[in-house]
Amino acid sequence: MSPNAIKVLYRLHKAGYKAYLVGGGVRDLLLGLAPKDFDIATNATPEQIKRLFRNCRLVGRRFRLAHILFGREVIEVATLRGHHSDGDNKTAKANNSGRLLRDNVYGTIDQDAERRDFTVNALYYDISDFSVRSYGGGLKDLQSRTLRLIGDPEQRYKEDPVRMLRAVRFATKLGMTIDAATLAPIKKLSPLLSDIPAARLHEEVLKLFFHGHANSNLDMLHQLGLFKSLMPVIDGAIAENKNHITARMTYKVMQATDDRINADKSVTTAFFYAALFWYPLTRRAEDISNESGLSRYDAYLAAMGDVLEQQCRCVAVPRRHTALTKDIWQLQLRLERSTNGRAFKLFELPKFRAAYDLLLMRAELEGERTQTLANWWREFVDGDENSRKALIKRSDKGSKPRRRRPRRNTKPKLSKQG
Structure with a gap:
């Protein structure tokens, strides 16, 4: 004690x-x-x-x-x-x-x-x-190992809807079975979580997913209709198809978080949200680009605000975390076009490691193009100074030469005099 x-x-x-x-x-x-x-x-x-x-x-x-x-x-x-x-x-x-x-x-x-x-x-x-x-x-x-509410379950959940989240968390953490009467009203009353202040739900999210039982909690929350009150965009993808790339990334993030917690390694809230919402972000950026004609980079910047604003209506993520989440997202775009001399500068940035880890997770889901990019960065990260320079030299040789536009003739034409 x-x-x-x-x-x-x-x-x-x-x-x-x-x-x-x-x-x-x-x-x-x-x-x-x-x-x-x-x-x-x-x-x-x-x-x-x-x-x-x-x-x-x-x-x-x-x-x-x-x-x-x-x-x-x-x-x-x-x-x-x-x-x-x-x-x-x-x-x-x-x-x-x-x-x-x-x-x-x-x-x-x-x-x-x-x-x-x-x-x-x-x-x-x-x-x-x-x-x-x-x-x-x-x-x-x-x-x-039975989890049972004191009193009438429906009344107790109405008094404080967060108790439904606590039931899930205690059941997975303590290896308990939720009593049938305690479990029965949860699905019907799950919409009551929308009345809970978003700041309080942020604390509950950390307790649910940062204590080594994230995957188990995700499954139970989704089955009981509670997850959609925390992350509606992701819950929709899981409900639609568990093979959907957003759903696969969600389970991958939860498993990676559990693995780090159980290995006594640190986890960061910013990376957690950056990975979970990467595919909703890309989908929103594509919509913005198609609707407005913005460049890919500008469309992503606009989409970042939209996605985080939507999430913060449900769960209030502190600004110190959302700012870092945006940094990790922006670095995804820079990693794609920095397989050259700029890689050294990018490698020194404080958020590089988080962005690199997200790239590796994406590579396992997205296929050949992203896998090739991830392999390049893995070789760069694992190499020494000389091998990194050699890698960049090979990349420069293999890249297509940039076509130069012909210089425009700026001299004024002489008019013919008759």
């Missing part, structure tokens, strides 16, 4: 408050996994927590939380929640579909457990007597 989480638990306990390690941290410890987060629940209010910890900041509007900061580690502390119906206009609010917009109603541990999403997350480690409290059959479901 995190030493910092233990510090927080003991300080709350010594100050006279109830303090519990709760949710995923307890669940993962019982499963023999290493928890990534340690969340704490207490009967202290956010303001009381802040008075206890100088390194505390209060966050959230829908539900107030206390973040205790220990360098890069953040211990999240939440006040035990009560029933939403017990609140007033200042503490509780829901929209017409039942989604909770404000939920600052505080209560007891029993009430808090009823408000948890899944039974395997309704587990509390009590620091006062070192016991684990289980609600709704959480320990039993943990042992049987």
Whole structure:
């Protein structure tokens, strides 16, 4: 267990408050996994927590939380929640579909457990007597590897549609089977995800696809009708034909991401989106070029904005990532026409490696022309200085000489005088 989480638990306990390690941290410890987060629940209010910890900041509007900061580690502390119906206009609010917009109603541990999403997350480690409290059959479901919602599934999904994404993520991450009653309403209620703020869905996308189970999550999300709320353009291609080049690239990207995560290698959000949306980009660029007569390069620049804008309506990708995604896309075009002396300059660019990796992925799908280009760049990347110069020299010899236009005669013609 995190030493910092233990510090927080003991300080709350010594100050006279109830303090519990709760949710995923307890669940993962019982499963023999290493928890990534340690969340704490207490009967202290956010303001009381802040008075206890100088390194505390209060966050959230829908539900107030206390973040205790220990360098890069953040211990999240939440006040035990009560029933939403017990609140007033200042503490509780829901929209017409039942989604909770404000939920600052505080209560007891029993009430808090009823408000948890899944039974395997309704587990509390009590620091006062070192016991684990289980609600709704959480320990039993943990042992049987069953993922079950607490309460009526349809109502719980309406309260927070993101729970449908969490069901998929927990099922693949923990190797669990989703209970039939928990699974049944998902397909019907999947359109509710369109009401979720796009910025929140970006965080969910990272959790779904950057933790080593991207391929499994993609399959389940698509089958349950959830993927189209995250990436509608790609979902349409998968639904149409899994052999469609966009669908094949999507599965290739997911597998490559899983391989890197499982090998403890880094993954970048910009490359992830650049690879996923390369073929929607090329299709949109062709349409723009045909409609407006723009050059290929200018059509691609215009298409980049269109594709990313469409995606950001569903999932808000931060600008720092979209800017790098555009850089990787532009480098695809430059790689095609830089098999000459300009290759050295291109090779030194910070985003060259990401663009090169995308080219290699494209070569496996597109055929001979792209494969030839990828082979040229592979030889350039793997070679030393002398072999690179020799490669460029061979390329220059093999290229067709540029035809020069005849010089125009700029001298004015003399008029005949009669």
